[in-house]
Amino acid sequence: MTFAKTYRLAIAAGLGLLTVGVAALTLYSVREVLVQVIIALFVAVSLDPAVRLLIRHGVRRSVAVAVIGVLVLAILVGFVWSLVPPLVGQAGDLLANIPHYQQELQDRSRTYQEIADRYGLTERLTEFARTLPAKVGGGALGVLTGVFSAMLNVLLVTVLTIYFMADLPRIRRGLVRLVPRANRPRAAQAINVVVDKVGGYMIGNLIISLFAGVSSFVCLFALGVPFALPLAVWVALTDLIPLVGATVGAAGCCIVALVTGDVTSTVVLLVFFVAYQQIENYLIAPRVLRNTVDLSSVAVLLAALTGGAILGVVGALMSIPIVAAVKVLMTPMVEALNEPPPREPPAEPPVPIPEPRGEDSSKLES
Structure with a gap:
C-alpha cells in the first residue's frame, strides 16, 4: 500500500470520526x-x-x-x-x-x-x-x-x-418510503399495528388509573380518612407506573390512615386495596387491554427499569408500549423460524424393466 493511499484512508477515517463526534455533540445539546x-x-x-x-x-x-x-x-x-x-x-x-x-x-x-x-x-x-x-x-x-x-x-x-x-398519516407514509419498494406493504402493516397497540395501551392505562383513583376516593371518603382527594390523586398517578405503582399508592394511603385515624380503618383500607388489585388484575385490566399485547412480568420489569433510567417516570411509562410494539414486530419472524420445514414428497420407486425371454434373449446375446 502506497503512502498516498494510506494518507487518504487516514483522512477519511478522521473525517468520519469528526462527523460522528459533531453529531453526538449536537444530539446532546x-x-x-x-x-x-x-x-x-x-x-x-x-x-x-x-x-x-x-x-x-x-x-x-x-x-x-x-x-x-x-x-x-x-x-x-x-x-x-x-x-x-x-x-x-x-x-x-x-x-x-x-x-x-x-x-x-x-x-x-x-x-x-x-x-x-x-x-x-x-x-x-x-x-x-x-x-x-x-x-x-x-x-x-x-x-x-x-x-x-x-x-x-x-x-x-x-x-x-x-x-x-x-400530520400522522404523512409521517407514516414517509416512514414507509424509507423501506425498499418490495418490503413496503409489510412495513406499512407493521407501522399500523404499532400505532394501534401503542394507542390502545396508553388509553387503556389511563382508564384503569381513573378506575383506581375513583374507587380509592370512595373508600377513603367512606372510612372518614382525611385528605381523601389528594390521596386518591396519588393512587391514580402511581397506578400508571408499572408493577410497583399500585403498591406505592396503597402504602401511602395506609400510612396516612394509620397516622391520622385508627388501626381499624387502616386494616379495612388495606383489605380494600388488596381486593381491588385482584379485581383490577383479573377483571378490569383484561377487559380494557384486551386488544393490546400481553407481556411477561420480566419483560415489563426490564422495560420499566430501562425506560426509567433513561427518561425517568416518563420513560418508564413509554417503555412498556414500545416493548409491546417490538414484540408485535418480532412475533411473525419468530413464528416463521419455529415453523417445521416443508416435507418433501416421497420419491417414486423405479419402474422395473422386463427382461427378454426365449428367442429374443438368445438373439440379443448373439
Missing part, C-alpha cells in the same frame, strides 16, 4: 428538545385511535384533531380547576398537622415512642414543619421560575402533539 418531541409524538400516537374513530364517522381529520384537542384540553383544565384548590388546601393542612398526628401516634404506640425517642423523630418532624413555610416563601422566585418553565414545556409539547396528530 438538543437532548431536552428531543425528549419533548418524543413525548409529543408518543401522545399523538396514543390519541390517534380516537381521531380515527371520528374519521370513520365521516369527520375530516383536521376537524377530528381539533375536537380531540379541545376535548382533552377541556378535561385537563376542568380537572386542574376542580382539583388544585382543595388539593393545595388539604396538602397544606396535612403538612401543618404532622407534629400533632405524630404526637397522637406516639401516645398510642409504645413501640413507635421508643423509636421516636431513640432517633429523635419528634424533634426532626417539628423542626421540618416549623421551617417549611419559610423555605417555601424564601424559594418563591425559584418556584415561580420552575412553574413558568413547566408551563412553557407543556405548551410546546401540546403544540407539537397537535402538529403530529394532524
Whole structure:
C-alpha cells in the first residue's frame, strides 16, 4: 500500500470520526428538545385511535384533531380547576398537622415512642414543619421560575402533539418510503399495528388509573380518612407506573390512615386495596387491554427499569408500549423460524424393466 493511499484512508477515517463526534455533540445539546418531541409524538400516537374513530364517522381529520384537542384540553383544565384548590388546601393542612398526628401516634404506640425517642423523630418532624413555610416563601422566585418553565414545556409539547396528530398519516407514509419498494406493504402493516397497540395501551392505562383513583376516593371518603382527594390523586398517578405503582399508592394511603385515624380503618383500607388489585388484575385490566399485547412480568420489569433510567417516570411509562410494539414486530419472524420445514414428497420407486425371454434373449446375446 502506497503512502498516498494510506494518507487518504487516514483522512477519511478522521473525517468520519469528526462527523460522528459533531453529531453526538449536537444530539446532546438538543437532548431536552428531543425528549419533548418524543413525548409529543408518543401522545399523538396514543390519541390517534380516537381521531380515527371520528374519521370513520365521516369527520375530516383536521376537524377530528381539533375536537380531540379541545376535548382533552377541556378535561385537563376542568380537572386542574376542580382539583388544585382543595388539593393545595388539604396538602397544606396535612403538612401543618404532622407534629400533632405524630404526637397522637406516639401516645398510642409504645413501640413507635421508643423509636421516636431513640432517633429523635419528634424533634426532626417539628423542626421540618416549623421551617417549611419559610423555605417555601424564601424559594418563591425559584418556584415561580420552575412553574413558568413547566408551563412553557407543556405548551410546546401540546403544540407539537397537535402538529403530529394532524400530520400522522404523512409521517407514516414517509416512514414507509424509507423501506425498499418490495418490503413496503409489510412495513406499512407493521407501522399500523404499532400505532394501534401503542394507542390502545396508553388509553387503556389511563382508564384503569381513573378506575383506581375513583374507587380509592370512595373508600377513603367512606372510612372518614382525611385528605381523601389528594390521596386518591396519588393512587391514580402511581397506578400508571408499572408493577410497583399500585403498591406505592396503597402504602401511602395506609400510612396516612394509620397516622391520622385508627388501626381499624387502616386494616379495612388495606383489605380494600388488596381486593381491588385482584379485581383490577383479573377483571378490569383484561377487559380494557384486551386488544393490546400481553407481556411477561420480566419483560415489563426490564422495560420499566430501562425506560426509567433513561427518561425517568416518563420513560418508564413509554417503555412498556414500545416493548409491546417490538414484540408485535418480532412475533411473525419468530413464528416463521419455529415453523417445521416443508416435507418433501416421497420419491417414486423405479419402474422395473422386463427382461427378454426365449428367442429374443438368445438373439440379443448373439
